[in-house]
Amino acid sequence: xxxxxxxxxxxPGAPELMTPLAAETLRAATDVVGYAPYLARVPxxxxxxxxxxxxxxxxxxxxxxxxxxAQGKSVAVVSSGDPGMxxxxxxVFEAIETxxxxxxxxxxxxxxxxxxxxxxxxxxxxPLGHDFCVISLSDNLKPWELVLKRLEAAAAGDFIIVxxxxxxxxxxxxxxxxxxxxxxxxxxxxxxIFARAVTQADESIEITTIAEADPARxxxxxxxxxxxxxTRLIQGSRGPFVYTPRHAELVEx
Amino acid sequence: xxxxxxxxxxxPGAPELMTPLAAETLRAATDVVGYAPYLARVPxxxxxxxxxxxxxxxxxxxxxxxxxxAQGKSVAVVSSGDPGMxxxxxxVFEAIETxxxxxxxxxxxxxxxxxxxxxxxxxxxxPLGHDFCVISLSDNLKPWELVLKRLEAAAAGDFIIVxxxxxxxxxxxxxxxxxxxxxxxxxxxxxxIFARAVTQADESIEITTIAEADPARxxxxxxxxxxxxxTRLIQGSRGPFVYTPRHAELVEx
Numbered sequence: 001x002x003x004x005x006x007x008x009x010x011x012p013g014a015p016e017l018m019t020p021l022a023a024e025t026l027r028a029a030t031d032v033v034g035y036a037p038y039l040a041r042v043p044x045x046x047x048x049x050x051x052x053x054x055x056x057x058x059x060x061x062x063x064x065x066x067x068x069x070a071q072g073k074s075v076a077v078v079s080s081g082d083p084g085m086x087x088x089x090x091x092v093f094e095a096i097e098t099x100x101x102x103x104x105x106x107x108x109x110x111x112x113x114x115x116x117x118x119x120x121x122x123x124x125x126x127p128l129g130h131d132f133c134v135i136s137l138s139d140n141l142k143p144w145e146l147v148l149k150r151l152e153a154a155a156a157g158d159f160i161i162v163x164x165x166x167x168x169x170x171x172x173x174x175x176x177x178x179x180x181x182x183x184x185x186x187x188x189x190x191x192x193i194f195a196r197a198v199t200q201a202d203e204s205i206e207i208t209t210i211a212e213a214d215p216a217r218x219x220x221x222x223x224x225x226x227x228x229x230x231t232r233l234i235q236g237s238r239g240p241f242v243y244t245p246r247h248a249e250l251v252e253x
Numbered sequence: 254x255x256x257x258x259x260x261x262x263x264x265p266g267a268p269e270l271m272t273p274l275a276a277e278t279l280r281a282a283t284d285v286v287g288y289a290p291y292l293a294r295v296p297x298x299x300x301x302x303x304x305x306x307x308x309x310x311x312x313x314x315x316x317x318x319x320x321x322x323a324q325g326k327s328v329a330v331v332s333s334g335d336p337g338m339x340x341x342x343x344x345v346f347e348a349i350e351t352x353x354x355x356x357x358x359x360x361x362x363x364x365x366x367x368x369x370x371x372x373x374x375x376x377x378x379x380p381l382g383h384d385f386c387v388i389s390l391s392d393n394l395k396p397w398e399l400v401l402k403r404l405e406a407a408a409a410g411d412f413i414i415v416x417x418x419x420x421x422x423x424x425x426x427x428x429x430x431x432x433x434x435x436x437x438x439x440x441x442x443x444x445x446i447f448a449r450a451v452t453q454a455d456e457s458i459e460i461t462t463i464a465e466a467d468p469a470r471x472x473x474x475x476x477x478x479x480x481x482x483x484t485r486l487i488q489g490s491r492g493p494f495v496y497t498p499r500h501a502e503l504v505e506x
Contacts, residue, residue: 126363129346238360243347
């Protein structure tokens, strides 16, 4: 008997941002597979087996989940945020395409979640209020030249730019180079947001400018948002908000 | 006494994709403000007043909500999907910046939601599995030249491209021009997804290619996703999936 596999987004961290569909899917699973800190966020269910793995073994984790589903289990693979953005969904489809032919018969569903990006934006106002680009700075699976090409395109197009995976111990210099590139296209006062562990207990959110941004402030739990030429700060009752207006003008660099 | 204003994302449509935080915020509100079809998705609460408005009056709706909050009400303004993406959050901050100085003292929060984009991607696989751009094709509030500039940058950068507001009765030709521009940078077989009313009763999702895409298939409830050079189709048990692998190569146009 062939089982099923759901790739489930847990949301950014706060339990009240996990959707009812995600919670229900997790409750119905016989087996839950994921990176250990994400598994810890899965509510205790009805005796599911939990399969924890390291963060860097996405493809191996996807194959393990498909193997369990092929054995007839109801499997949930969990990602933080949304599973389709730089997360497990892509790894599962890659494993299906390159793996055991029988895996194509498994009933696959993807349960979307509130991404870290949307949660970070909400905490600070509405920085993503207009056209934006999302770029992972990790060059583990793509050449750095491609990252530079995309940063250049995003900067030239005056997009708001969201940087996923800005830094880690193994990749300390990429964010500095990326911010330097963007700064050549933007005014020094352009707002930059460092949003770390959004909606989690150790959340920290820093608003700075492209001229002053310190890349050393980011780590693997940080998301960086760089404003477009239109993104602005306003003072609110509890500190500044950052937002990008709905209207925009053509700005020549 | 000054009240509070929450800008709440209802999610894409299905009630089980509305977060518990959104549901709780709506329950606690004395007044709910929004476009009538979105208001109809707000669960019946404890006798809140509902203020319905037309879709094209975002700024007027934002001001009405701020006015109610300034009178001491607990106001929720609702958006479909996520309120920070081409939705009400930006309009509220614009109204605060340009309006009554007292509005700056109102306690403002933004409650993120599962965006239509993330829900559409989840229904079809993992098309947003790598770097992507999000562009609104509406030229109501920005010059069409800026849209073209951003489309050109996104196409040249080999991004996956998500098109919000692809068409309406008043804007019938923009999507054809946009797809034509992107097609000059992409192979004809590049997957294109038309996702309409995702997770709603009348959902329809069509997978086609950039060579065959018919812009007349889109309306104001449609989201269009155009793959990058790496985006691919695989056959699953219940039809094709579209996904973009985690790894990528530099492709010269």
